[in-house]
Amino acid sequence: MNWKVEIKTMLKKSILDPQGQAVESGLDALGYKNVSDVNVGKHMELVVEDVESKAEVESQIEEMCERLLANPVIEDYTFQVEEMEG
Amino acid sequence: MNWKVEIKTMLKKSILDPQGQAVESGLDALGYKNVSDVNVGKHMELVVEDVESKAEVESQIEEMCERLLANPVIEDYTFQVEEMEG
Numbered sequence: 001m002n003w004k005v006e007i008k009t010m011l012k013k014s015i016l017d018p019q020g021q022a023v024e025s026g027l028d029a030l031g032y033k034n035v036s037d038v039n040v041g042k043h044m045e046l047v048v049e050d051v052e053s054k055a056e057v058e059s060q061i062e063e064m065c066e067r068l069l070a071n072p073v074i075e076d077y078t079f080q081v082e083e084m085e086g
Numbered sequence: 087m088n089w090k091v092e093i094k095t096m097l098k099k100s101i102l103d104p105q106g107q108a109v110e111s112g113l114d115a116l117g118y119k120n121v122s123d124v125n126v127g128k129h130m131e132l133v134v135e136d137v138e139s140k141a142e143v144e145s146q147i148e149e150m151c152e153r154l155l156a157n158p159v160i161e162d163y164t165f166q167v168e169e170m171e172g
Contacts (some may be wrong), residue, residue, distance in 0.1 A: 008129050010129065024132075026154050027150060035132055035133065035135070036135060037132060041129045042129060044109065044126050046109075046122070046123060047123040048120055060118070064113060064118060068109070068116060
């Protein structure tokens with residue numbers, strides 16, 4: 001079975017987010033004064049092929065996040081796994 | 087009312103995604119041979135304050151995406167708006 005995976009990584013709340021601050025300043029400069037708490041992270045989509053169980057996919061994704069996709073020291077990650085049709 | 091907004095931007099399907107390719111190569115080098123179609127985009131979270139209707143927030147976010155948050159020439163964006171409690 002093939003699986004569609006979406007992964008979101010965001011900086012932990014305690015870590016300074018300069019990209020979020022830059023976006024917030026940019027929005028402010030454009031006149032959007034009522035926007036706050038901007039945080040910017042990554043969104044990844046990928047396909048995992050030939051795995052039989054969702055639990056196995058989830059364990060593989062968790063390992064991939066810890067080793068490569070996220071930096072677990074400064075980032076939190078969440079992911080969703082969905083079976084692909086066909 | 088205050089609103090929590092989540093925005094996702096991804097490169098359009100027709101645009102080369104070098105970051106996605108780099109992640110796919112990295113995963114392959116780590117032994118994850120069954121991963122394909124890796125795409126990397128941005129995930130943004132922000133708070134919009136003092137707007138009365140959801141439709142108004144959505145129209146403001148759409149404008150913000152077109153002007154600053156996304157590059158509509160090469161990126162697609164989607165967003166979700168949710169009322170904040172309290």
